[in-house]
Amino acid sequence: MIPVTILTGFLGSGKTTLLKRVLNEQHGMKIAVIENEFGEENIDNEILVQDSQEQIIQMSNGCICCTIRGDLARVLGDLAQQKRDGKLDFDRVVIETTGLANPGPVAQTFFMDNEIAGEFLLDAIITLVDAKHGNHQLDEHEVVQRQVGFADRLFVTKADLVDGKELNDLRHRLMHMNPRAQIREVNFGEADIKEVFDLRGFNLNAKLEIDPDFLAEDDHDHAHHDHDHDHAHEHADCDHDHGKCNHEGHDHGHHHHHAHHDDKIKSFVYRSDRPFDPNRLEDFLGGILQIYGERLLRYKGVLYMKGVDRKVVFQGVHQLMGSDLAAKWLPIEKKNSKMVFIGIELPQDLITDGLDACLA
Incomplete structure (x- = not known):
């Protein structure tokens, strides 16, 4: 190749x-x-x-x-x-x-x-x-x-x-x-x-790199800000088992620097420690791709699936998605799912709630 x-x-x-x-x-x-x-x-x-x-x-x-x-x-x-x-x-x-x-x-x-x-x-x-x-x-x-x-x-x-x-x-x-x-x-x-060269950006593998600064910022609560585009990340870091987020005691002073840009293209991260029901997830993602495929630029994830002892990886461009089985979960690893979606005015709440509904 x-x-x-x-x-x-x-x-x-x-x-x-x-x-x-x-x-x-x-x-x-x-x-x-x-x-x-x-x-x-x-x-x-x-x-x-x-x-x-x-x-x-x-x-x-x-x-x-x-x-x-x-x-x-x-x-x-x-x-x-x-x-x-x-x-x-x-x-x-x-x-x-x-x-x-x-x-x-x-x-x-x-x-x-x-x-x-x-x-x-x-x-x-x-x-x-x-x-x-x-x-x-x-x-x-x-x-x-x-x-x-x-x-x-x-x-x-x-x-x-x-x-x-x-x-x-x-x-x-x-x-x-x-x-x-x-x-x-x-x-x-x-x-x-x-x-x-050889960045392997389109490889199906269990390495899902997300900028750590982005995740660190997402640990903060942006809800009190008066601009929209931070809200895209409000619950990117929630604990979906309990539907609540970890927000206490952070300094928000360094978040205001990009307040005036309301970019159409935004990203969010979804995580859960609970396994997905494979059939429900497949149906839901299929529907999302049909409806929002043109607005989805890139998406990628490493998934914890019920009844599957290996990590499931998926990634895609627009409506074209590929998935595969990756390595087995190691006994020392904490099983969880992590997905990142990058797109144009994506309905984050709808996607997040839909993914929640696919958990086993």
């Missing part, structure tokens, strides 16, 4: 700078780059050697580059065929989307097209956010919020152009929109190759 990385981010966020560094680095990898043709800046011609074929450009360092003039699935199919025929040699693919693109349909290609799914493995979506203009872009353009919501990793660029408070506010905002994605600062495209 050929791993694929989707590189996304708004106009001017630094995607091409990052890509150039990756392509110029001596890592010994042969990378095929697919660029959407409205790229605001094409990859420098000085590192390109024009191939006889119109669509495909061979680079001097052994990488190849092509521009999409048609359907992504067709371009990927062509690349795979040429690799099989020995005409092209590459071991991974990077897709650079245009700054105005919603990465959702690009990601879905890898699950909906059987031929593509048989050859390529979607590794991760990396979103670049410009520290100087990020807050404004998030306010103005829903597509930027979507790019953040889909991400497995967030790279904040141009951090040297803002002060510490501004950077911290942006980090908090991003974390509340997507607590799954680790946030890294990247200056002038200087990212360690290990931060870019």
Whole structure:
């Protein structure tokens, strides 16, 4: 399987700078780059050697580059065929989307097209956010919020152009929109190759990383705040066995910094120590995906199921969900379920109450 990385981010966020560094680095990898043709800046011609074929450009360092003039699935199919025929040699693919693109349909290609799914493995979506203009872009353009919501990793660029408070506010905002994605600062495209490739964001495994700061904040009670978007997390940390939350004695002084942003894209975490009834949960999730699938960007979970001695893992993009059995619960482990949902104006109470009703 050929791993694929989707590189996304708004106009001017630094995607091409990052890509150039990756392509110029001596890592010994042969990378095929697919660029959407409205790229605001094409990859420098000085590192390109024009191939006889119109669509495909061979680079001097052994990488190849092509521009999409048609359907992504067709371009990927062509690349795979040429690799099989020995005409092209590459071991991974990077897709650079245009700054105005919603990465959702690009990601879905890898699950909906059987031929593509048989050859390529979607590794991760990396979103670049410009520290100087990020807050404004998030306010103005829903597509930027979507790019953040889909991400497995967030790279904040141009951090040297803002002060510490501004950077911290942006980090908090991003974390509340997507607590799954680790946030890294990247200056002038200087990212360690290990931060870019083999992130396994779409793997079905029992590792569900949620930013610990997000969970720490969710231990606080946000109910007394006068703005909506913290309420999205009010009961993310409840003890669902008793329907009550742990809120006592915390200092709330540091929560007001993102009060003025009411982002459409929000996230919440659901946890329970009680097992799920498998049939009820399957029916409920199926219904949620039918009704809210388009608004669900990414969701992932590790589940404790009644009558199953192994962890059940699931994850999805929009309506496309996959699940699998993972490792056995160890005797020392505390069995519990943890799920994270990232989406556009999701009815959190309805989903939380519905999940509660699926507990055995």
